[in-house]
Amino acid sequence: MATFIKALDLQGFKSFGKPVRIEFKPGINVIVGPNGAGKSNIVDAFCFVIGKIKKKELRTERFQDLIFNGGKGGKPAKFAKVTLILDNSERIFPVEDDEVRISRRVDQLGRVVYRINGKRVTRSEVVSLLARSNIFPEGYNIVLQGEVDELATMDSIRRRELIDSIAGISIYEEKKEKALRELEKVEEKIKEATIVLEEKGKYLNELKEDKERAEDYLKLVDRARRLEAQIVLKELNSLAREREENLNRLRKIEKLIGKIHERKEKIEEKMRKIGEMLDKLNGKIVEMQEEKERVEAKVIGLRLKVKEEELLLQNLEGELSRNAGRRENLIQNINGFEEKLKGLRERKKELISEMEKLKSEILEVEKELPTASEQKLWQLFERFYEEKNKLQMIKEFEERRVRVERERNLLSEVSSELMAINAELSAKEKEVGKLSQIKEYLIRELTILRAKQTPRAVEEILKVREEIPGIVGRIYELIKIKPGYERAIHALLRGKEQIVIVRDVNVAEKCIEFLVKNKIGFAAFLPMDRIKGIYREEKVDGWAMRYVEFDENFRDVVYWFLGKCIISEDPKMTDGKYRIATLDGKVFERSRVIKGGFQESLEIADLEKKLIEISESLQRISTEVNDLLRRKEEKLYLKAQLEAELNQVSLPTIQIREDVSQLEKSVEELRSKIENLSTTISRVKLRKILKLRRKEEKLRGELAAINAEAKVIVRNLKNMSSLLRNLNCEERKIKEREKNARENLKGLLKEIEEDEKRLKSYGGKIEIIEKRRDMLVEKLSKLKQLAISLDSRIQSLGEMREEAVQRSKRIEEEIQEKQREFLSFGVEVSESTLSMDEMRKELENLRRAINSFGYVNLKALEVYKRAEEEYLEIKEKVEKIREEKESVLRLINELEEKKRSAFLDTLKKVEENVKKIFSIFSQDGEVKFIIENPENPFLGGLEILARFPGKKTQGLLSLSGGERTIVALSLLFAIQEIQPTPIYILDEIDAMLDKMNSRRLVEILKTLSTKAQLIVVTHNDEVISNANFLYGVSMQENGESKVISLKLPS
Structure with a gap:
């Protein structure tokens, strides 16, 4: 099945206020229900959605009346909308979906909107789409209530017109109408053309005499023109011979020029080759110059590096010189300390010897002190000097502590300054390296730019x-x-x-x-x-x-x-x-x-300015570096001095715990006791003892000082030896750097020497190539001179050629002038054998004869010719129009014959189908079609006669209601077999059938349902019982229709 109705959606349409969907299936779908329930409204909905526009067929006076009115106490709908859902699984419609949804909507203002699958379309687009499956708004697949009886009772003319529409007679009628209108126009043209033709014939006869006189006159004129043309032709031939002679001379000149050109081309080829050789040589020179400039730039860069290495060597030599001075000072100091230490040791021996002697003297004196008071005094003296020495040591300790703290702080400051100087030196060295790279780059770029400019x-x-x-x-x-x-x-x-x-x-x-x-x-x-x-x-x-x-x-x-x-x-x-x-x-x-x-000189100036700035920066940084090195050396020397002084003033290891005030008090008490005891002791002995003790004390102090000084000297010697070792190590490093710098310098100088040799080599090669180039230039100059002399010869010949060309042009102009003059005669003649004088004499005689004619109407020839052409043209046109008339008449006859043939063929098929279907209803009955005007069926109607068993043959109006229905249904189904469609909508077509004929109708419907989907509105039990799907429609109390569906068993 090509397509079928899958569902019908109604919203606000007639008695269907709320949205309702009625789903249909292939087969016989029967809609039942009491009268007034809304069954036919479903059929109206189908007619509405497929585009019926006759309000009578939709059972309404205006489209707004199709909108649900609210029923009993309900709210009227704002619009009526019906959506038809067709199956498109076989793609019968040009839509990619499996379903085609066609909707039609009307609002209270009567505005109608059609849509196909949601897209707004026109009615004609909906009709065109449905036509693909032979579904038409006015088709015979839709039979509304009462249409069966109307079909049975229509007059014979309408019945014949029904067959006309099935046979497509309207197409032939349209073509015939068009042909008749064309025939009227053609006959009018013939009438007009015939009148003009008669007038032109009369005018032509009037012009004939003037035409013949003009023809005689023109014959003489033509003879004179031909004679003039022969004279001009003779002159043309003479000029042609002169032109040929001039052309021969021109060819000779051209040939000579050609030879000179060939020679010149060979010279130019040689010049071109020399030029190519010169280009190559110049290219080589440029390449060598560029290479030379590159090497020169490299040499400049190398010389810069040489200067840097020389500066480094100067700095290293300066460091070595400074280190040598420091080493010399250290050695002198070490020698001085060693001499001093030697002297101290000798003095120590002397002091020890003196102290031994002094001890012996003291012992002798002590033996001379027998009394207890003297012994006690002696003990007090010993304690006094012991306490006094302790007090003196504590005071010296305090002085040394303050001095050490001061020098230690100074040493810390010096160390911090040295660290800062080293950091600054490292930063300056990095800056120097960076600026040196920039300087080298600038020199290289500047060299290249200067070389270019x-x-x-x-x-x-x-x-x-x-x-x-x-x-x-x-x-x-x-x-x-x-x-x-x-x-x-x-x-x-x-x-x-x-x-x-x-x-x-x-x-x-x-x-x-x-x-x-x-x-x-x-x-x-x-x-x-x-x-x-x-x-x-x-x-x-x-x-x-x-x-x-x-x-x-x-x-x-x-x-x-x-x-x-x-x-x-x-x-x-x-x-x-x-x-x-x-x-x-x-x-x-x-x-x-x-x-x-753009200014390259400005770029060079900018580079030079930057180079000066970089050089100044390098000079400034170099000065700063030298200043930092000087300061570093000063700080190192100061550090060494401070370390030596700290070692010299190191504190003794003796632990003195007594308080200074207590010691001073103890000393004073001892002094008082000694003074008290002194009175009891001999003054001579006392002075002697005191003198010996002071001398001993003095020796002890000197010995302690020597020991302390010796220790300091030993420490200083160790420190200075360490400094000397460090200095030697640093000197070795500097010498290693100096060695590397000298090797780098040697390598750079060697590279410069090699590059300078290359530069000399380039200079020699360039000189050789330049000599070769000069030779080629000289040769090229000679060839140019030769080319110039050939150009001069070509120019001379060119002037001769130009003279010949000008003469040719002049002859050519005369020839063209004569040719134009010859062509102006418009005749073809051959050169005459007569002489020029004979031809001129004959021409004079012809001119006299021409002058004797007087006035001649030469226009008569043209007017006669034009009138004759117009006459013949009109005559031909009349013939064509007559032929066109015959053609139109033939077309009309052919259309009439085709129309008659199509009508009779269709009538025969319909009659056969009617008889076949009628036999189902009445096996022994018969039905036949009677054409009222067999000669011209279109001038009469079509009668249908039927005979039922036991009755005579009668017209449709004489039959009973049921019999008329059978004949009408037979005609209806016969038409549908000729114009089959996949969907049939039948509204109460069985109303007038009895039970037996209803069964026969069911058989027909079953056969039809195998090829199409049927939707039947009926009250007939036979039809209802044979339905595949049943739909019950009832009217609710609120005035709305309700639909229920039921699938019946097979």
Whole structure:
């Protein structure tokens, strides 16, 4: 089955207020229910959604009445909407979905909206889509209530028109109507053309006499024209012979020119090859020059490294020299300490010997003290000196402690300063390394830029300043530009920056001789003696000389370059007296020319400025490094001194716990006791004892001092030995660095030597190539001279050729003029055998004869010809129109025949189908069609006669209601077999059938349901009992229809 209705959705349509979905299946779908329940409203909904527009068929007076009115006490709907859901699984419709949803909606204002699968469309689009499955709004697959009886009772004309519509007669009628309208137009054209043709015939006869006289006149004119053409032809032939002779001469000249050109081409080929060789040689020279410049740049870089290594060696030698001085001082100090230690040891021996003697004397004196008081006094003296020594040691200890603390703090400060100096030195060394790399890069870039910008001749001249005294240099070497004015000054000097300034004319001549002799190139020189005294103060704002600094000795030179220049942002501030430069580098010349663009000289100046800044930074940092090294050396020496002093003033290891005030008190008590006892002891003995004790004390103190000093000297000797070892180690490292530096220097010098040899080699090779190039240049010059002489010969021949060409042009112009004159005659003639005089005499006679005609209406020929052409054209047109009429008549006859044939064929098929279906209802009955006008069926109607068993043959109006229904149903189903459709909607077609005929109708419906889906509205029990699906419709109390469905058993 191509398609079928899957469901019908109703919302607000007639008696269906709420949304209702009725699902249908293939087969016989029967809708039942009491009258007024809303069964036919379902059929109306189908008719509404497929596009029926006749309100009568939808059983309404206006579309708004299709909207649910609210029933009993309900709220009216705002719109009515019906959605038809068709199966599209076989893709009968051009939609990619398995379902096609067609909806139609009408609102209270009567506005209608159609949609297909949600997309808004027009009615014609819906009708076109359904037509793909033979579903039409006015098709016979939809039979509404009462239409069966209407079909049975319609008159014969309408019945015949029904067959017409099935047979497609309307198509033939339209074509015939169109042909008849065309026939009317054709007959009107024939009528008009015939009138014009008769008028043209009369006019043609009137023109005939004038035409014949004009023809006689034109014959004489034609003879004269032909004779004139023959005269011109003879002149043309004469000119052609002259042209041929001139062309032969021109060919000879061209041939000679061709030969010279061939020779010249060979010379030019040689010149081209020489040029290619020169290009290659120049390329080699350029390559070698570039390589030479690269090597020169490398040599400059190597020389810079040599200077750096030499500077490093100087620094290392300075360090070695300083270390040697320090080592010498340390050795002298060590020797001095050793001498001093030796003296102390000898003095110590002497003191020990003296003390031994003194002890012996003391013992002798002590033996002389027999009394207890003397012994006690002696003990008090010993205790007194012992306590006094302790007190003295504590005081010395305190003094030493303060001194040690002070020197220790100073040593800590010195150590911190040394650490800071070392850190600063490390940072400076890194900075030096970084700046050295930048300097090397800048030198390399500057060398490349100078090599690019500076002509070789200028470069070579600047190299021989020592050999040719008096070469001052270029302008940039004499001036210093003030910040902010670099671009303006560089723009003003552009084009003059390569001028070499020399002392006088003699120096300039020597420089030029040097360039000529060495074949280096070309350079410009400015002798200072030629511009002496030209300077004068220009009283103008922005004078360029105010923005540069220079030596007064070169004032005239700077004036020559910048004296007539100003720097300003206003190019109109002068009247052309000065050159003006803006700060961004544009130059307004006195000639009103404006110059500007990228300045390589400014880039070089920027690099030179950066290089100067870097060099100054390196010099400044080098000075700072030397200062730091000096300070480091001073701090190291101070540190060594402080460490020596600290070792010298080291505290003794004796532990003295008594308090100073207690010791002083003890000393005073002992002194008092000694004074008390002294009175009892002999003054002589006492003085002797005291003298010996003081002497002993003195010796002991001197011995202690010697021991302490000796210990300090030993410690100092150890420290100085350690410093000496460190100094020797440092010196070894410096010597190792010096050795590496000398090796690097040696390698650099060797590399420079090799590169300089390469430079000399390049110079020699370049000289050889330049000599070869000069030879080729000389050869090329000779070939150019030869080419010039050939050009001169070609020019001479060219002039001769031009003369011949001009003559050819002149002859050609005369020939063209004669040809135009000949062509103007418009005749074809051959050259006459008569002489020119004979032809001219005959031409004179013809002209007299022509003049004798007087006035001749020559237009008569043209008018007659045009009138004749128009007459023939109209005549031909009339014939064509008549042929067109015949063609239209044939078409009309053919259409009538086709229409009749189509009608009769369709009528025959319908009649056969009717008989077949009628036989189902009445096996012994018969039915037949009667054409009222067999000659022309379209002028009459169609009668249907039927005979039922036991009855006579009668017309439809004479039959009973049931019999009419059987015949009408037979006709209806017969039509449907000719125009089959997948869906049939039948509304109470069985109303007039009895039980038996209802069964027969069911058999027909079953057969039809195998090919199509049937939706039948009925009250007939036979139909209901044979339904596949049953749908019950009932009316609710609120005035709304309700639908329930039921699938019946097979």
